Amino acid sequence: MNEPKKIVITGASGFVAKNIRKFLSLNHYKLISIARNNFKKYKNEEKIILEKYDDPSLLNKIKNVDVLIHLVGTGKQSVDSDFESINVGLTKHFVNLSKKTKIKKFIYFSGLGVSSTTPLGYFISKYKAEILIQNSGLNYTIFRPSYIIGKDDLFTKYLKKQIQNSSIEIPGSGKFLIQPIHINDVEQIVLESILEKKFDNQIFDLVGPEKISFKDYVRLFSKNSDVLVKKINLEDAFHRAIHTSSSEFGVDDLNLLLGGFTGNHEKLKEISGIKFQSILGLLKAC
Ligand SMILES: NC(=O)c1ccc[n+]([C@@H]2O[C@H](COP(=O)([O-])OP(=O)(O)OC[C@H]3O[C@@H](n4cnc5c(N)ncnc54)[C@H](OP(=O)(O)O)[C@@H]3O)[C@@H](O)[C@H]2O)c1
Structure with a gap:
């Protein structure tokens, strides 16, 4: 266009x-x-x-x-x-x-x-x-x-709030994967999708270049703080999410996290040609 x-x-x-x-x-x-x-x-x-x-x-x-x-x-x-x-x-x-x-x-x-x-x-x-x-x-x-990371995103807010209570909880094994993407990369891609015909009538996974387990992401996230990272069993995690309607991280958020969804970054990289932020980079930025 x-x-x-x-x-x-x-x-x-x-x-x-x-x-x-x-x-x-x-x-x-x-x-x-x-x-x-x-x-x-x-x-x-x-x-x-x-x-x-x-x-x-x-x-x-x-x-x-x-x-x-x-x-x-x-x-x-x-x-x-x-x-x-x-x-x-x-x-x-x-x-x-x-x-x-x-x-x-x-x-x-x-x-x-x-x-x-x-x-x-x-x-x-x-x-x-x-x-x-x-x-x-x-x-x-x-x-x-996937999880879009930037200042004040929901996922980071959820982790930061836990840090304030001096521990981050990992539901279950924490081995499920995430593939976060930085908001600056998202902004750039949205603009390209407006201007460039090659994005027309297509579906793209909006995912970053790296996949990481939730537990490794949390470890990197909390690296420079003396926060305790602890595993909690899934029954407790779901019980709390089900019974605390005000909970920022609800039942559906837990379902998505545990689902370990990852996507096709190559398709996005090829079409956009942008240099994506790494996980370490996006953690620094947020
Ligand atoms: N952020 C992510 O990591 C992520 C990941 C996957 C998919 N998405 C999708 O991307 C879109 C934007 O995400 P976001 O992170 O910016 O979400 P967000 O901060 O929760 O914003 C979503 C907006 O939807 C509107 N909305 C929510 N409930 C509504 C209701 N009952 N009636 C009318 N409007 C309502 C609100 O608009 P106003 O309050 O401004 O009226 C709200 O600001 C959403 O569709 C989300 O599902 C986001």
């Missing part, structure tokens, strides 16, 4: 959205950012604050836009906010709006491990969202991210 006129970003106050908005703003792109609550605005950015996304005024506000980056999503369920209504329902809503406004590119963040055979509710909702996008006739790029 030639330089896009305007880019819409949904879920604007989330971790990924905040970083992508800042990056695109610094690169002089015009943005329309949508969230439920007020947030700090960047240069070249219009804000839309909506309590409910079915507000009929929205269609008019996002006409004349070329790209929509859909970052609304939840990894946690409650009575008021479940996977089907948020991950599937709101994707359907923005796909429909994008069709009406004839958007030239729809970018979606799914999840690493999503497949047609997944038994996990979170992945099922992301899979259904992917199918809606693929069947929409819109030009799309779907990313399936």
Whole structure:
């Protein structure tokens, strides 16, 4: 695509959205950012604050836009906010709006491990969202991210919070793999996917260059602190996650972590041509 006129970003106050908005703003792109609550605005950015996304005024506000980056999503369920209504329902809503406004590119963040055979509710909702996008006739790029690491990401916050309590717990053996990617690399790839045709109508695993076991990652993370790293049995980990609804790391987070999902970095490396941050590099940065 030639330089896009305007880019819409949904879920604007989330971790990924905040970083992508800042990056695109610094690169002089015009943005329309949508969230439920007020947030700090960047240069070249219009804000839309909506309590409910079915507000009929929205269609008019996002006409004349070329790209929509859909970052609304939840990894946690409650009575008021479940996977089907948020991950599937709101994707359907923005796909429909994008069709009406004839958007030239729809970018979606799914999840690493999503497949047609997944038994996990979170992945099922992301899979259904992917199918809606693929069947929409819109030009799309779907990313399936691993843990995205940067300042204030959820995964790092979870580990830092434990450090404050002077120990990090490793559920089970800790041997399950993760393949984290740095937010700066994600920002760069999202921009490339807007500008370059070779990303059109494709799905990419959004994963870093290295796979590492959770226990080794935690050891590196806590290397310069005198924090205790201790294994806890899975029964205790799940019991706590199930019975503490306020827990930052819930049952679905544990399922994903223990699933040990890794992806195809080579495809991303080949198409993007960027030099990715190593695990040591991203740990330093966060
Ligand atoms: N970060 C990662 O490591 C990672 C990994 C895999 C997949 N992803 C996916 O990437 C996307 C962005 O992730 P993120 O880390 O930036 O997540 P995040 O910080 O939790 O942000 C997600 C945004 O979704 C919106 N949202 C959540 N629940 C909602 C509800 N009930 N109604 C309306 N909007 C709701 C919120 O938007 P507002 O509060 O701004 O309105 C929130 O800021 C998500 O779809 C996530 O599943 C992220």
